[in-house]
Structures are given as structure tokens and as C-alpha cells.
């Protein structure tokens with residue numbers, strides 16, 4: 242069953258109100274995404290570059306960084322803004338954990354020059370919160386991703402694709418694999434050319450959180 246983006250936010254809020262906090266959803270989302278990635282790709286000693294936006298899509302990417310480090314990957318995060326401008330509590334919380342993990346390299350701002358060639362790029366720039374035309378520094382990050390020939394993994398939805406309508410913004414990521422969360426959003430499967438292999442993974446939200454929504 243496919244759901245709307247509005248329904249997803251209502252279900253998320255209901256689950257949170259039940260005590261299944263958004264940070265737990267984020268943890269499960271990042272963990273589920275990493276499970277799909279490592280099934281596909283041996284990440285041991287591989288260079289993984291994660292572009293992280295300032296909302297909760299970025300937060301999922303931060304969780305992935307921690308898990309991937311545990312799998313022996315060499316992880317670099319490029320936060321697309323300043324750490325003090327991270328928009329949500331759960332994402333900030335994950336950033337603060339990573340600050341205690343020298344195994345993950347943390348970069349921030351809009352300088353997109355790296356001293357390595359990534360084996361995998363993770364797009365955790367924009368998810369269901371997208372609105373309007375893509376702005377900098379996200380545009381440059383999406384260009385960087387699309388100009389790279391490595392394996393590309395999109396968190397929830399390729400950035401720049403509207404998960405409700407399936408329409409694309411001025412610029413958008415073309416990925417090899419996409420993992421969305423809880424249930425498929427209506428617009429995503431319309432653009433399999435942008436998602437690559439597409440999965441919807443459960444993230445522990447109680448089915449009761451759907452009551453009155455679906």
C-alpha cells in the first residue's frame with residue numbers, strides 16, 4: 242500500500258505521541274538502510290561519503306555513518322551547513338555522538354573538495370521535507386553526486402524528487418538504490434529511473450499509530 246507524505250508525517254507524530262520517539266524511528270531507519278547497503282556492497286575499508294542535509298533526512302544519514310563505521314567502512318560526512326544550524330533535536334543528538342567518534346570524519350559547510358575518491362555516496366540531503374526549487378549548497382552537492390561514477394544510495398527518496406507527486410525540482414539525484422521508510426510514498430515509484438533498486442523498510446512504528454490515518 243502506498244501512502245501520502247502527509248499521512249507519513251501524521252503516523253510519525255502519532256507514534257512519537259505514543260512514546261516511540263522520532264529518534265528511535267531515525268535509528269531504525271538508518272540501521273535498515275545500512276542493512277540494505279551492506280547486502281549489496283561489501284563496505285569494509287571502502288570510502289563512503291555521506292552528504293547530510295539540515296533536517297531529519299540528514300539525521301538518517303548520520304545514523305548510517307555510525308553503523309557503517311561499525312562495519313569497517315571509512316566514513317566521511319559532509320554536513321551541508323553549520324552544525325549549530327541542524328534543525329532537529331534528533332539529528333543534533335546524532336551529530337553529538339559522531340563528534341565523539343574519531344573513526345568518522347566530520348566536514349561541514351559548502352567546500353566540496355575531497356582528498357579521496359568515494360566508493361559509495363549516500364544522499365541524505367532532502368527527504369519528505371522538500372519544498373520548491375533546490376537551493377545552495379544542496380545544488381552543488383547534488384551536482385557532485387551526479388558527476389561521480391561510484392555507487393549512489395538515496396535515503397528515503399533521491400533528493401530533488403518530490404515523494405508525493407513524483408515531480409522533480411530544478412536538480413535531482415539519480416541513485417542506484419533507494420530505501421524509503423515505513424511505507425512507500427506515492428510519488429517515489431513513479432521515478433524508478435531515479436531511485437534505482439527501491440525498498441520500503443519498517444522502522445518499528447507501532448501499527449496503532451496508523452489508526453485514524455489510513
Ligand SMILES: NC(=O)C1=CN([C@@H]2O[C@H](COP(=O)(O)OP(=O)(O)OC[C@H]3O[C@@H](n4cnc5c(N)ncnc54)[C@H](O)[C@@H]3O)[C@@H](O)[C@H]2O)[C@@H](O)CC1
Nearest residue numbers: 253266267296297298367368369370371372374375376397
Ligand atoms: N516521517 C517519518 O516517520 C520519519 C522520517 N525520517 C526522515 O526524516 C525525513 C524528513 O525530515 P524533515 O521533515 O526534517 O525534512 P527533510 O530532511 O526532508 O528536509 C527539510 C529541510 O530541508 C530544507 N529544504 C526544504 N526544501 C529545500 C530546498 N528546495 N532547497 C534547500 N533546502 C530545502 C528545509 O529548510 C528543511 O529544514 C524523511 O525524509 C526521512 O528521511 C526518519 O528519520 C524516520 C521517520
Ligand SMILES: [K+]
Nearest residue numbers: 364367398400
Ligand atoms: K535523500
